[in-house]
Amino acid sequence: MAYLQIVVNGIVLGALYTCLAVGFSLVWGVLNVINMLHGSLIILGGYVTFFAWHSFGISPLVALPGVALLLFVIGYLTQFFVINRVVTQPVLTTLTLTFGLDLILYNFMTVYYTATPRRVTLDFGVIGIGGIVMPVDRLLAMALALLLTGLLYLILRGSRIGRAIVAVRMDRDAARLMGIRVQRIYAVTFGLGALMAGAAGAVFALVYPITTNLTGTFLGKAFVVCVIGGLGSVEGALIGGLVLGVVESVAGQLVGPQHALTVGFALMLILLLVKPTGLTGIRGYE
Amino acid sequence: MIARRWQYLLFAIWVVALISTPLWAGNYVIRLATTIAMASALTLSWNFIGGFTGYPSFATAAFFGLGSYVGALSQIAGVPMVLAWIAATLFVGLFTAALGGIILRLRGHYFAIGSIGIVEVLRLVIASWGSLTGGGDGLNVPFLSGGPDAIARTFLAAMIAIMLCVFAITLVVDRGRLGFGLRCIQQNEDAADMLGVNTTLYKVAAFTLSAMFCGTVGAAYASWTGYIDPNESFSIIMTIKVPVMCLLGGAGTVFGPVVGAAAFTLLEEFFWINFLDYNRAILGGVIVILIFFLPGGLLQLPYRELFARSPWRPPQDKPAI
Numbered sequence: 108m109a110y111l112q113i114v115v116n117g118i119v120l121g122a123l124y125t126c127l128a129v130g131f132s133l134v135w136g137v138l139n140v141i142n143m144l145h146g147s148l149i150i151l152g153g154y155v156t157f158f159a160w161h162s163f164g165i166s167p168l169v170a171l172p173g174v175a176l177l178l179f180v181i182g183y184l185t186q187f188f189v190i191n192r193v194v195t196q197p198v199l200t201t202l203t204l205t206f207g208l209d210l211i212l213y214n215f216m217t218v219y220y221t222a223t224p225r226r227v228t229l230d231f232g233v234i235g236i237g238g239i240v241m242p243v244d245r246l247l248a249m250a251l252a253l254l255l256t257g258l259l260y261l262i263l264r265g266s267r268i269g270r271a272i273v274a275v276r277m278d279r280d281a282a283r284l285m286g287i288r289v290q291r292i293y294a295v296t297f298g299l300g301a302l303m304a305g306a307a308g309a310v311f312a313l314v315y316p317i318t319t320n321l322t323g324t325f326l327g328k329a330f331v332v333c334v335i336g337g338l339g340s341v342e343g344a345l346i347g348g349l350v351l352g353v354v355e356s357v358a359g360q361l362v363g364p365q366h367a368l369t370v371g372f373a374l375m376l377i378l379l380l381v382k383p384t385g386l387t388g389i390r391g392y393e
Numbered sequence: 394m395i396a397r398r399w400q401y402l403l404f405a406i407w408v409v410a411l412i413s414t415p416l417w418a419g420n421y422v423i424r425l426a427t428t429i430a431m432a433s434a435l436t437l438s439w440n441f442i443g444g445f446t447g448y449p450s451f452a453t454a455a456f457f458g459l460g461s462y463v464g465a466l467s468q469i470a471g472v473p474m475v476l477a478w479i480a481a482t483l484f485v486g487l488f489t490a491a492l493g494g495i496i497l498r499l500r501g502h503y504f505a506i507g508s509i510g511i512v513e514v515l516r517l518v519i520a521s522w523g524s525l526t527g528g529g530d531g532l533n534v535p536f537l538s539g540g541p542d543a544i545a546r547t548f549l550a551a552m553i554a555i556m557l558c559v560f561a562i563t564l565v566v567d568r569g570r571l572g573f574g575l576r577c578i579q580q581n582e583d584a585a586d587m588l589g590v591n592t593t594l595y596k597v598a599a600f601t602l603s604a605m606f607c608g609t610v611g612a613a614y615a616s617w618t619g620y621i622d623p624n625e626s627f628s629i630i631m632t633i634k635v636p637v638m639c640l641l642g643g644a645g646t647v648f649g650p651v652v653g654a655a656a657f658t659l660l661e662e663f664f665w666i667n668f669l670d671y672n673r674a675i676l677g678g679v680i681v682i683l684i685f686f687l688p689g690g691l692l693q694l695p696y697r698e699l700f701a702r703s704p705w706r707p708p709q710d711k712p713a714i
Contacts, residue, residue: 199449207680214674369517379507
């Protein structure tokens with residue numbers, strides 16, 4: 108029964124990782140940009156949610172759409188005016204540029220918000236089913252994370268803009284010939300990536316204390332989830348997130364929590380070498 | 394571009410200026426000169442893999458950190474300082490040669506992520522292997538005897554020596570078969586392979602060269618500061634700063650890394666002094682400006698034209714074409 112509890116903890120964590128990484132994966136898959144800004148965008152979303160709750164008493168559930176919209180606009184503008192200028196250049200250029208942007212955002216957040224860990228506390232109590240105990244706010248966070256990921260999936264599957272994004276991911280030149288404005292799609296994609304980052308931050312703020320020191324950790328998780336699950340697909344991020352969550356949870360129990368992170372990264376390195384398309388091997392949003 | 398021979402002359406003057414700092418400046422400037430030499434050595438090293446070969450390596454901090462831990466542990470075990478540095482160099486070199494055979498199979502984005510992954514894995518392993526490395530508490534390295542002045546001069550000389558060593562190797566690689574092969578790989582790896590360049594061997598050689606002296610610098614840095622910890626030794630900032638310095642000067646050139654490291658370190662020092670709260674944001678701003686306005690680096694700027702347009706030499710009327 109103890110192991111069941113560990114696995115359930117891992118799945119809850121994995122759902123959060125999925126939500127955290129899916130935007131990063133989308134940007135990487137469609138734009139071919141490793142978005143070093145992602146970690147800071149997550150924290151920004153978390154902070155905006157926290158301050159909406161703390162200063163104005165707005166419930167995180169109400170604030171979530173607002174946070175998502177704000178982050179979308181930030182992401183859209185960043186891509187449209189800044190990253191689009193170098194988006195076709197080699198990874199060294201794009202990665203360095205997004206890292207530069209990350210330093211700017213990180214610096215301003217640290218100065219204005221300070222690095223104090225902050226968390227939204229919604230005490231809903233705890234439920235237990237058959238010996239497995241789970242705080243309700245964590246379950247809520249998990250449900251939100253899966254809901255958001257599912258919404259992204261539906262947008263990409265069903266909407267016009269979503270199909271355009273998938274088309275650009277499959278073949279940029281062909282998409283342009285079909286009349287898709289590729290630069291616009293890039294901006295929308297980056298906006299969606301930022302939106303998912305912000306939403307993940309809002310969800311994380313419900314269950315874990317958020318601080319700017321965590322940007323690197325979150326970014327690292329996004330790397331690992333992407334490589335485990337495979338790039339640029341929602342299913343890949345879901346599988347990668349769940350695998351990482353369960354592996355970390357089990358490894359934390361077996362070899363000690365201080366090694367859980369190492370296990371995740373080691374898994375990533377091994378998978379990179381053995382199967383760079385990830386566990387799913389899915390190559391797109393088909 | 395400035396003519397090659399003038400570049401050599403300027404470089405020689407620059408090195409003399411760095412070496413002679415104890416004669417004409419205080420310990421602050423000596424420390425700054427040491428930092429510049431250290432950054433130059435790291436950037437010149439990165440140039441082998443990132444500049445010549447065109448692989449986006451973000452593993453500098455891994456080599457630096459590993460070198461500093463090997464050096465510090467050797468020194469604590471009683472090995473004399475310089476021997477400890479050599480041990481660190483060899484260890485990091487062997488480690489990278491073995492690692493390179495595996496990780497250099499990756500290309501592009503995957504290589505970039507993999508190299509960052511190496512930094513993270515090493516940092517986490519060192520941080521959690523408390524019995525050997527002191528874990529998060531870090532390690533204290535025995536200080537040199539002699540006053541602060543003597544120590545400052547020793548490490549200035551050491552860092553400049555390492556820098557010149559890497560520079561000499563850069564010259565040899567640049568003119569030799571290896572450099573030619575690496576440039577072929579940078580332009581088109583498959584074509585280079587097809588034409589008989591042993592790409593695996595060449596890439597591993599470049600990767601090892603890019604790591605070894607980072608190990609030396611790390612070990613020397615550990616002896617210099619007397620204290621190391623996992624977070625500072627394996628810092629993600631450093632792993633990105635070094636490529637940025639190289640891009641700032643001009644990647645894949647001989648002098649670019651030196652120019653970039655010097656310019657960046659001086660800028661950074663200036664921002665630290667004047668804008669303590671915002672130094673990271675300014676660093677980010679410098680990166681953004683660099684990517685947009687200086688894609689070829691400082692060395693590629695058309696200095697002749699810049700001077701030709703300068704107010705003290707009015708522009709000549711030129712035909713359109």
